[in-house]
Amino acid sequence: MSGSTTDSAPENEHDGSSETAEPSAQGAEEKVTAVRRVSEAGRRWRAAQLAGCAALLAVALTGGSIAIGALRDGGTATVASSSSSAVSPGLMASGDLDAGIRALQAHLRGQPKDFGSWATLGLAYVEQARTKGDPSRYPQAQQALKKSLELKADNEQGLAGLAALAAARHDFKDALAYADRVLKQNPYSERALSSRIDALVELGRYDEASKAADLADERRPGIPVFTRYAYVHELRGDVRTARTVLEQALSTATTPGDIAYVATALGQLAWNQGDYDTALTDYARALAADDAYLPALEGRARAQAANGDRAAAIKGMEAVVARYPLPGPLVGLGELYEDRGADGDEAKAKDQYALVDAWTALARANGVNADLDTALAAADHGDKASALRAARAEWARRHTVHTADALAWALHVNGRDKEALPYARQATATGYRNASFLYHRGIIELAAGDRKEGRSHLGSALKLNPGFSPLGAREARKALKEASK
Amino acid sequence: MTPISRNGSGRSSLATLICGALAATGLAAAGVATLEPGAASASSHREAPLISGDPQHDNTDLYAFVSPDKPDSTTIVANWIPFEEPGGGPNFYQFAEDAQYDLHIDNNGDGQGDLLYRFTFKTHVKNKKSFLYNTGAVESLDDPDLNVTQTYDIELFQLKNQKVKYKTKLADDIPVAPSNVGKASMPNYEKLRDQAVYKLPNDSTSFAGQADDPFFADLRVFDLLYGGNLTEVGNDTLKGYNVNSIALQVPTDMITESSHQPVVGIWSTTQRRNAQGYYSQVSRLGNPLVNEVVNPLKDKDKFNASAPWDDAQFLKNVTNPELPKLIEAIYKIPAPKEPRNDLVDVFLKGVKGLNQPPYVRPAEELRLNTSIKPTDSPKRLGVLDGDNAGFPNGRRLTDDVIDASLQVVEGELVGSKNDLGDAVDKNDKDFEKSFPYVALPTEGSRGPLAKGTSSGNDVRNQLGDALSPAGASGSGDNMSLIAGSAGAGAAGIVLIGAALMWWRRMRRRAY
Numbered sequence: 001m002s003g004s005t006t007d008s009a010p011e012n013e014h015d016g017s018s019e020t021a022e023p024s025a026q027g028a029e030e031k032v033t034a035v036r037r038v039s040e041a042g043r044r045w046r047a048a049q050l051a052g053c054a055a056l057l058a059v060a061l062t063g064g065s066i067a068i069g070a071l072r073d074g075g076t077a078t079v080a081s082s083s084s085s086a087v088s089p090g091l092m093a094s095g096d097l098d099a100g101i102r103a104l105q106a107h108l109r110g111q112p113k114d115f116g117s118w119a120t121l122g123l124a125y126v127e128q129a130r131t132k133g134d135p136s137r138y139p140q141a142q143q144a145l146k147k148s149l150e151l152k153a154d155n156e157q158g159l160a161g162l163a164a165l166a167a168a169r170h171d172f173k174d175a176l177a178y179a180d181r182v183l184k185q186n187p188y189s190e191r192a193l194s195s196r197i198d199a200l201v202e203l204g205r206y207d208e209a210s211k212a213a214d215l216a217d218e219r220r221p222g223i224p225v226f227t228r229y230a231y232v233h234e235l236r237g238d239v240r241t242a243r244t245v246l247e248q249a250l251s252t253a254t255t256p257g258d259i260a261y262v263a264t265a266l267g268q269l270a271w272n273q274g275d276y277d278t279a280l281t282d283y284a285r286a287l288a289a290d291d292a293y294l295p296a297l298e299g300r301a302r303a304q305a306a307n308g309d310r311a312a313a314i315k316g317m318e319a320v321v322a323r324y325p326l327p328g329p330l331v332g333l334g335e336l337y338e339d340r341g342a343d344g345d346e347a348k349a350k351d352q353y354a355l356v357d358a359w360t361a362l363a364r365a366n367g368v369n370a371d372l373d374t375a376l377a378a379a380d381h382g383d384k385a386s387a388l389r390a391a392r393a394e395w396a397r398r399h400t401v402h403t404a405d406a407l408a409w410a411l412h413v414n415g416r417d418k419e420a421l422p423y424a425r426q427a428t429a430t431g432y433r434n435a436s437f438l439y440h441r442g443i444i445e446l447a448a449g450d451r452k453e454g455r456s457h458l459g460s461a462l463k464l465n466p467g468f469s470p471l472g473a474r475e476a477r478k479a480l481k482e483a484s485k
Numbered sequence: 486m487t488p489i490s491r492n493g494s495g496r497s498s499l500a501t502l503i504c505g506a507l508a509a510t511g512l513a514a515a516g517v518a519t520l521e522p523g524a525a526s527a528s529s530h531r532e533a534p535l536i537s538g539d540p541q542h543d544n545t546d547l548y549a550f551v552s553p554d555k556p557d558s559t560t561i562v563a564n565w566i567p568f569e570e571p572g573g574g575p576n577f578y579q580f581a582e583d584a585q586y587d588l589h590i591d592n593n594g595d596g597q598g599d600l601l602y603r604f605t606f607k608t609h610v611k612n613k614k615s616f617l618y619n620t621g622a623v624e625s626l627d628d629p630d631l632n633v634t635q636t637y638d639i640e641l642f643q644l645k646n647q648k649v650k651y652k653t654k655l656a657d658d659i660p661v662a663p664s665n666v667g668k669a670s671m672p673n674y675e676k677l678r679d680q681a682v683y684k685l686p687n688d689s690t691s692f693a694g695q696a697d698d699p700f701f702a703d704l705r706v707f708d709l710l711y712g713g714n715l716t717e718v719g720n721d722t723l724k725g726y727n728v729n730s731i732a733l734q735v736p737t738d739m740i741t742e743s744s745h746q747p748v749v750g751i752w753s754t755t756q757r758r759n760a761q762g763y764y765s766q767v768s769r770l771g772n773p774l775v776n777e778v779v780n781p782l783k784d785k786d787k788f789n790a791s792a793p794w795d796d797a798q799f800l801k802n803v804t805n806p807e808l809p810k811l812i813e814a815i816y817k818i819p820a821p822k823e824p825r826n827d828l829v830d831v832f833l834k835g836v837k838g839l840n841q842p843p844y845v846r847p848a849e850e851l852r853l854n855t856s857i858k859p860t861d862s863p864k865r866l867g868v869l870d871g872d873n874a875g876f877p878n879g880r881r882l883t884d885d886v887i888d889a890s891l892q893v894v895e896g897e898l899v900g901s902k903n904d905l906g907d908a909v910d911k912n913d914k915d916f917e918k919s920f921p922y923v924a925l926p927t928e929g930s931r932g933p934l935a936k937g938t939s940s941g942n943d944v945r946n947q948l949g950d951a952l953s954p955a956g957a958s959g960s961g962d963n964m965s966l967i968a969g970s971a972g973a974g975a976a977g978i979v980l981i982g983a984a985l986m987w988w989r990r991m992r993r994r995a996y
Contacts, residue, residue: 156783188786214761219790221759221767222539229760245760252541252581 097128097257118148119157123191126164127257141165156186163195167202172398175199190220197228204400206235206430223249223258227265234269235401237431242269250285259289264296271303272433274465279303294324302332306467310340327356327373331381332469339470353381360386375406379413380471388414401427401437409440417447428457435465439476446483455483540566541581542755544770545728546700549751549851549879552734553859554919558688560734561588562699562882562923563753563770569664569695569727572929577618577664578695578729579635580606583758586731589793591750591850592742594842596794600740601642604693604731606661609634618664623671626660626680635661637693639685639733647794659683662694665727667929674925682921689735696730696923699882701912724913725927732921737855748835748842750850751879752793766790771851772877773886775832779894781807793848796833800847803828808894818903821896831877831893836868840878853879865910869897882916882923 104121108114122144129137142165148158163178176199182192193216200209213232216225226249234242246266253259267282280303286296301316317333334352337345356377372394378387391410395403408423424441428434442457458480466473548562565586569578580586585605589598611632612620621630636658643651662681665674681694701724741747752771756764769789770776776788780802788799806828809820821827835841835852842852860874865885867875869892876884877893891905914924 186783186786188790190786217759217761218763218765220786221757221765222542226760241760248583248758248760252539252583254540 097124100124101128113151115148115151115155116157118144118151119155119161122148122158122161123164126161126168129168138165138169154181154185156182156189156192160189160191160195163192163199167195167198170202172199172202176203188219190216190222190224193220194224194228197225197232201228201232201235202400203398204403206232210236223253223262227262230265230269234272235430235432237433239269239273239433256289260286260293260296263289264293264299267296267299267303271299271306272435272465274306274435274463274467276303276307276467280307294320298324298329298332302467305332305336305339305470306465310336310470314340321352325355325359327359327377330356330359331373331377334381335469335471339474353377357382360390372402372406375410379406379410384410384413395423399426401430401432401434405434405437405440408444412440412444412447417444420444421448421450433464435461435468436472438464439468439472442476443479446479451483455480458483539767540568541579542584542757542767543567544753544755544768545698546773547751547753547770547851547880548699548882549749549853550881551737551853551855551857551859551874551879552920553861555734556859557737558734559737559740559749559853559855560732560920560922561751562730562732562921563588564696564698564700564728564730565755566729567698567726569698569729569926571665571725571727571927572667577633577666578727579608579633580604580637580661580693580729581757582606582608585756585764587754587756588731588733589752589754590740591793591848592740592748593746594748594750594845596750596796596846596848596850597647598644599742601644602655602733603640603642604637605640606635606637606693607658609636619666619670622669623663623666623677624673626662626677631663634663635693637661639691655685655687655689656683656691659691659693662692664695665926665928671928674928678925687736687739689733689739690920691734692730692732692921694730695727695926696921697912697914697926698726698728699912699916699923700728701885701909727926730921730923732923734920741855744856746842747856748840748852748854750793750835750842750848750852752850766792771849772832773880774890775849779803779806779808779828779832788849793850794846796848799849800829800833803832806894809896818895819901821899821901825899827896827898828894831898836877839868839873851880852877866892869893883911885910 101121101124104117104124108117108121111117122141125137125141125144129141141161145158145161145165148155148161152158159178159182163175163182166172166175166178175195179192179195179199182189183196186192193212197209197212197216200206200212210232213225213229217229226245230242230245230249233239233245243266246262246269250259250262250266253262263282263286267279267286270276270279270282280300283296283300283303286293287300290296297316298320301313301320304310304316305313314333314336317329317336320329321333330352334349334356337349337352356374360374360378360382372391375387375390375394378384378390388407388410391403391407395407397403404423405427408420408427411417411420411423421444424437424444427437428441438457438461442454442459442461444454445451445457446454458476461468462473462476462480543565545564545567546562547564548560550560552558552560563586565580566578585603587604588602590600590602591597592599611629611634615632618633619631623631626634638657639655639659641653641655642649660681660683662678663671665671671677678694682690682692684690737747738744740749750771752769754766754770755768757767759765767789769791771793776785780788780799784799784802791798804824804826806825809818813820829847830836830841833847833849834845835854839857840852840854854873857874857878860872863875863881863883864870864872865875865883866872866889867881867884868878869889875881876886876889880886888905888910892903895901895903895905897903912924914927916922916924
């Protein structure tokens, strides 16, 4: 259980996990047989079965922790000595989120009517989910926020927390509505101003997002707003402004969480422009602040891969996937294996892709909407039809450059290039410098018969970020060569 | 954890792989437990931090008093960066380079600034490859072993109707006193601090650097009483924490309107450079506790962004304050009758005949009548205790503004006599007798103070004394203060704690 994401969680949760870990290990053996049996029955069935395995496992693993609920996971023994610490004011911002959460839990045991602290706790859970890739915190966050709003209806902190939670769950319409409710009460709320930008960006309402970012910047300049401001500019292709603002943010970042986040954003920006050395420096800065920060570990692996250091990249990505098997890193790792092509690598790669399938199935089986990454992963390495379904569903919800790109690519892999073309164009229309989008567009244009445009966009993709994906870049080069014949 | 079995077939390892990976992450928990769309979040959108610290741009306290050892001068002390842990390396505590730290003076009572002292800081790193704050024992401010240093400039603006009429640079590149890293690194910190006291050309003096947080209050009392166990003592107070301080001593006649109108209104702000390159005001502080206790939550951010001449918008918060009603609801201490014009005087206009300027426009400023001579024996409750040289006539470092403000809010000035307080009556460290008056910062080598078990002047001992249940041997003064409040003492402590927690939390915006 070395990869447990609840490393800071108090004893009873640990106990719960280790108790349930054993049966699941036994279960794993049975599942091996199950998988063998099922493997003959075709891909779809296999995925379903795997999902079943995963779901069973999940129940076994987490029944305890869910039942324990929001407060209990603070444990009781751990806090006795540390006083009923009234949410030591610096704690939450000081970077030690786990300690902050424990202090809040302890405080709320004695002060269950403190609606502000309930809201803080809810928000802290959302933050923990974000930094640790542990979405099991979301229901706990919801409980805490609900409690806060029960104690005091419409309180600003509670509503702002709900906005953040909705955004984290990709329910951006709700996030926007909550943010607007907060801003009506308090037009200067940093959190609501930030949530509003996020929601507008994710809904693809870029002009409004840009205005919201300017307004937020005028009212509450600071790291939360700067990072959003930079992203809004990056999405429009204004890399320079994005970099300047992120550097400004980094220069005033004081907590490890802030430093890791901002430095990682700088790394991602540099990587997107093909500047791998800068990206590696930025990621090193992030990891110096927080050596377990997953987005930085993932970004570093990608930059190492792009820079030709495949061994380090694989090692790094394996570590990420071991802790956070989301579609993005899984596909990244699978492609790295495929690219290496050593003995057994193909099987290993397939394992990763199958894991994406399992993850998708697991998510679906539980009513979770498959995410964009899932659609992209499935388009390249999974069930093409389901990729298209997912992409369409996401497009129906929101029209962003990301959903346009995913839909275009899903249409393409299903052989519907003419339909794909307008979406591919839409994905690149804002000027966002993303090599993968350009690559998708180029391939689709070639397939639709527009050789000139296709060549041009493939060329742009490779020029911008030649290591954007080990396999994608190889494909892009091949297609470009053929199209130039 | 690399769950790939070497000898198994790709497929046989798959189940192990999946189960292993899911087990390792708790991701499964999300899927199964929540049954809600989107709960299993992926990385397709940026998820920025929800909890960001911004202490560098956070005004914590403002003090203004007639200099006790130099009565023809006025001293202003403004603090930033609350809760500095001594030994908070590796970078320690610096003023922000993207900020303008401003002290405003209104000398005619119209709510607009007439003078503005602006402090801006630059950071210098001698060895850019080193993350170390110092690379050896630091003997002086220009010691090459002090790797990270800061300097500051001071500008003075004269304003009319909020427009700059005249602007002068008072000083360039003055050294800042460093964070007190500890005895090994800074064997004689006092010497470093003395070197950072800087004479300005016009008989003014300035200082910027780390200091002991002069604010004193007990945050722990809050919990303890709620917990109902007075013998259990906490260990988390402001004691032992440092702040970054700017102190300015100026000849009084430079800041007053005339000798006939000696009342000045003072407030401090922080402006931060935004992404578009402009400066936005992100923090504001005049009187202690106003934004924290008087303004309701929804107005706190607006207050921080606003200026005194617009304070009419907050008038209702003062005339009909939330806090006494809250206290009444919870602790049955009757709230004084509204509208609270007594609070308008204290917080917005100054007390008539004491520190209220003629033709005053209600505005939240720390108002100081500079013609009142400093006293040799200051009383901690200031004006409430007949000592007109203290709060709310300006604010001295020793003034117990928590007790005084609470008593005023609970109606001390309108017939509701009370002795509410927090049982912490003075700072743990003595203040200096001369400029910059603030106490030396607690040094890093003292160890982790928040844990509170250091030897010597232990937090625990002091608190234990203050909080011993009746009958136990405790500090007589504190006990009588609590007991003397007509049964409301305990409640007073609780609510003060609550207000303070609220205050400090808002200040830090730590939620």
